Amino acid sequence: MVVSFLGTKGGTGTTTLAVNCAAELRRVSGMPTVVVDLKPGTGDVGLFLGVRSKFTLLDLLDQLTWLEPHVIPGMLARHDCGIDVLPGAADYGRPGTADAADVEHVIDTLRRTYDYVVVDAGSALSPCSAAALHVSDEVHFVANPDLPCLRNLQRLRDLVRLAGVPEDRVRYVLNRTSDMEVVPLREIEVALGRHIDHRFTSDYRTVAAALNAGVPVSTLRPGALRAELDTFARAIVSRALAAA
Numbered sequence: 001m002v003v004s005f006l007g008t009k010g011g012t013g014t015t016t017l018a019v020n021c022a023a024e025l026r027r028v029s030g031m032p033t034v035v036v037d038l039k040p041g042t043g044d045v046g047l048f049l050g051v052r053s054k055f056t057l058l059d060l061l062d063q064l065t066w067l068e069p070h071v072i073p074g075m076l077a078r079h080d081c082g083i084d085v086l087p088g089a090a091d092y093g094r095p096g097t098a099d100a101a102d103v104e105h106v107i108d109t110l111r112r113t114y115d116y117v118v119v120d121a122g123s124a125l126s127p128c129s130a131a132a133l134h135v136s137d138e139v140h141f142v143a144n145p146d147l148p149c150l151r152n153l154q155r156l157r158d159l160v161r162l163a164g165v166p167e168d169r170v171r172y173v174l175n176r177t178s179d180m181e182v183v184p185l186r187e188i189e190v191a192l193g194r195h196i197d198h199r200f201t202s203d204y205r206t207v208a209a210a211l212n213a214g215v216p217v218s219t220l221r222p223g224a225l226r227a228e229l230d231t232f233a234r235a236i237v238s239r240a241l242a243a244a
């Protein structure tokens with residue numbers, strides 16, 4: 001199953017959720033899982049997991065034609081939590097427009113080896129992110145409960161539909177929620193004309209502690225955010241099993 005995360009603007013927590021979702025999918029299912037950093041530039045996925053990898057997405061894009069799919073896991077860095085990591089590279093132009101078709105090919109190749117392919121698609125709908133969303137079974141829009149995100153969510157919904165992603169694959173995730181919302185959940189759902197699928201509590205201390213240690217939130221002490229990530233991953237696993 002391919003699960004992608006797309007931010008409705010920068011800094012909404014797309015990388016945080018992609019990395020932790022991958023770790024949770026692995027923990028809950030016990031199945032081979034890889035997290036892919038699609039954001040052009042250095043990307044944050046490797047940093048969030050404290051993983052240094054010589055082999056990056058750009059290497060895979062460039063070598064895919066002569067690599068056998070089964071050798072790919074051996075080339076990726078593995079985090080202690082069991083997930084393989086395909087980080088971005090320090091090349092600011094890539095992956096770019098010319099890589100879009102190969103991005104689709106890379107993800108299709110990874111899904112043959114991994115039960116769960118989790119994609120951090122960044123927060124811009126580019127030809128590459130659109131290609132990734134196109135081959136995703138689930139696309140999670142990551143929004144914060146604020147007005148810019150809500151406005152962008154409506155735009156993104158139309159753009160993603162135009163990019164050929166069926167609406168029933170798209171799910172809405174609200175990150176950094178709290179009891180003192182600027183925009184209450186009910187108003188958000190009325191404005192969108194649709195329900196929010198998942199909510200994640202705002203807990204900067206936990207997220208920052210995980211980031212500093214290069215570990216997923218699930219390895220830290222129990223809390224609301226950890227429980228929400230667990231529920232989120234279990235729901236994905238049951239949908240994957242139902243689809244299979």
Ligand SMILES: Nc1ncnc2c1ncn2[C@@H]1O[C@H](COP(=O)(O)OP(=O)(O)OP(=O)(O)O)[C@@H](O)[C@H]1O
Pocket residue numbers: 007009010011012013014015016017039044122123175176177200201202203204205207208211225
């Ligand atoms: N649930 C949360 N509670 C509190 N802070 C959070 C939460 N999720 C993410 N953050 C914080 O928000 C900031 C941005 O997170 P992250 O880098 O995951 O966002 P992003 O959407 O990937 O950003 P970018 O657009 O730079 O790629 C980080 O400081 C992170 O620790």
Ligand SMILES: [Mg+2]
Pocket residue numbers: 014015016039044122
């Ligand atoms: Mg990010």
